[in-house]
Amino acid sequence: MSPANEPGPTTAAVQAVNLVKVYQTGGLPVHAVRGVDLRVDRGEFVAIMGPSGSGKSTLVHMLGGLDGRTSGEIWVDGKRADTLNESGWAILRRQKIGFVFQFFNLVANMTVADNVELPALLGGSTPRHARERREYLLGELGLADKADASPAQLSGGEQQRVALARALANQPQVLLADEPTGNLDSRNTRDVLRLLGEVHRQGQTIVMVTHDARVAGLADRLVTLLDGMIVDDGAIAPPRRRTKPGAGDVVELRG
Amino acid sequence: MRLPLLALLAKEPAHGYELKQALEQIFGSAYPSPNIGQIYVTLGRLEKDGLVRGVDVEQSNRPNKKVYYCTAAGREALDEWAESPSEGPRVRDEFFMKLVLAPMTGIADRMALINRQRRHYLAIMRDLVEVAEQTDQDNRAAHLLIEGAMLHLQADLDWLERCQEELA
Ligand SMILES: Nc1ncnc2c1ncn2[C@@H]1O[C@H](COP(=O)(O)OP(=O)(O)O)[C@@H](O)[C@H]1O
Ligand SMILES: [Mg+2]
Numbered sequence: 001m002s003p004a005n006e007p008g009p010t011t012a013a014v015q016a017v018n019l020v021k022v023y024q025t026g027g028l029p030v031h032a033v034r035g036v037d038l039r040v041d042r043g044e045f046v047a048i049m050g051p052s053g054s055g056k057s058t059l060v061h062m063l064g065g066l067d068g069r070t071s072g073e074i075w076v077d078g079k080r081a082d083t084l085n086e087s088g089w090a091i092l093r094r095q096k097i098g099f100v101f102q103f104f105n106l107v108a109n110m111t112v113a114d115n116v117e118l119p120a121l122l123g124g125s126t127p128r129h130a131r132e133r134r135e136y137l138l139g140e141l142g143l144a145d146k147a148d149a150s151p152a153q154l155s156g157g158e159q160q161r162v163a164l165a166r167a168l169a170n171q172p173q174v175l176l177a178d179e180p181t182g183n184l185d186s187r188n189t190r191d192v193l194r195l196l197g198e199v200h201r202q203g204q205t206i207v208m209v210t211h212d213a214r215v216a217g218l219a220d221r222l223v224t225l226l227d228g229m230i231v232d233d234g235a236i237a238p239p240r241r242r243t244k245p246g247a248g249d250v251v252e253l254r255g
Numbered sequence: 256m257r258l259p260l261l262a263l264l265a266k267e268p269a270h271g272y273e274l275k276q277a278l279e280q281i282f283g284s285a286y287p288s289p290n291i292g293q294i295y296v297t298l299g300r301l302e303k304d305g306l307v308r309g310v311d312v313e314q315s316n317r318p319n320k321k322v323y324y325c326t327a328a329g330r331e332a333l334d335e336w337a338e339s340p341s342e343g344p345r346v347r348d349e350f351f352m353k354l355v356l357a358p359m360t361g362i363a364d365r366m367a368l369i370n371r372q373r374r375h376y377l378a379i380m381r382d383l384v385e386v387a388e389q390t391d392q393d394n395r396a397a398h399l400l401i402e403g404a405m406l407h408l409q410a411d412l413d414w415l416e417r418c419q420e421e422l423a
Contacts, residue, residue: 197384213380232374
């Protein structure tokens with residue numbers, strides 16, 4: 001058995017064990033995440049859906065160490081992570097985690113190209129490799145001609161795509177994303193979908209909160225949250241095999 | 256398929272196989288590839304109803320082929336088709352029937368029903384994503400048809416979420 005198939009926290013790309021988050025702000029405590037168990041294996045693409053306020057953002061923020069947990073465990077690439085301090089998390093993120101937020105957090109006084117190359121350089125890539133990776137990612141996202149722009153010169157949808165390129169720059173162990181297509185029109189969404197599909201086929205592990213059914217349609221597995229708990233977790237059936245490419249049909253699909 | 260075939264014949268007379276090719280070319284992989292038998296059956300019915308007329312055309316060293324024309328009555332049927340509104344959103348939704356009736360009859364748990372349906376919709380979406388990938392980028396009709404199906408699915412998923420919030 002390959003290490004990736006062995007059970008237990010040691011080999012998952014990322015894993016939560018009985019994870020709990022209670023926000024204590026002023027008045028009543030808010031039980032945002034209430035005992036989540038989630039194991040994501042290497043190479044999986046997991047979509048997280050659920051109504052607004054069900055705890056999706058809180059969950060992925062905790063998985064990336066951006067929000068502290070109240071109790072429970074987090075494991076990243078076989079290492080206990082919930083016990084790390086801020087700088088420990090910062091190092092772990094740099095090495096293993098790509099993150100795309102609902103808001104993009106680009107560095108304002110750096111060019112688009114530098115924003116994308118920075119994580120790869122911090123993660124130990126050679127400058128040449130970082131540049132090649134940046135050129136590939138921006139090209140795939142239709143942003144090749146924006147490399148020298150500053151983030152403020154870009155539209156919301158463009159900034160969001162740069163944020164995705166940045167998150168993928170150092171081929172992280174796991175990509176965590178919180179509604180990464182919220183600001184995109186349908187043509188840009190198509191570029192993002194194509195890139196996500198491609199990096200996933202190359203083995204990228206992805207955990208993605210999304211309301212966009214087209215994005216969720218790329219995933220292998222769907223996790224549904226309701227009131228801070230997982231109420232459904234299972235595989236999405238793979239596409240039907242088609243004898244000749246293109247012999248599919250929308251109408252019969254609906255049958 | 257009746258009226259689309261009639262519409263193609265209003266453009267120009269054609270035989271069955273040409274109609275099959277025209278449908279495939281126009282709608283691409285986004286539409287079920289029509290089977291030639293179905294086309295002949297449909298043409299036969301259209302002829303019986305007086306909407307098309309078939310004329311045998313002799314071919315050298317091949318059996319005769321039948322070329323179909325759209326008749327005046329056919330044109331009228333097409334006008335009527337074009338002017339009548341097409342079916343709108345579904346109100347009689349089978350899934351919703353199950354969802355409402357489940358707790359009364361004990362046939363299923365609502366949460367399980369919703370979850371299963373959601374994954375079913377996403378499996379359809381996954382299929383559509385693949386169909387879109389395999390469809391020629393230049394076939395705009397096919398891509399619009401796929402996009403429409405995707406938007407419908409999005410609405411179905413949003414509605415499932417509402418059901419889950421309200422009923423579960
Ligand atoms: N910083 C915070 N302080 C207090 N409550 C919060 C905070 N962030 C989120 N919440 C609450 O936690 C719950 C889950 O929120 P969130 O994780 O953002 O849900 P989702 O991303 O699914 O919409 C909500 O009730 C929300 O109001
Ligand atoms: Mg959120």
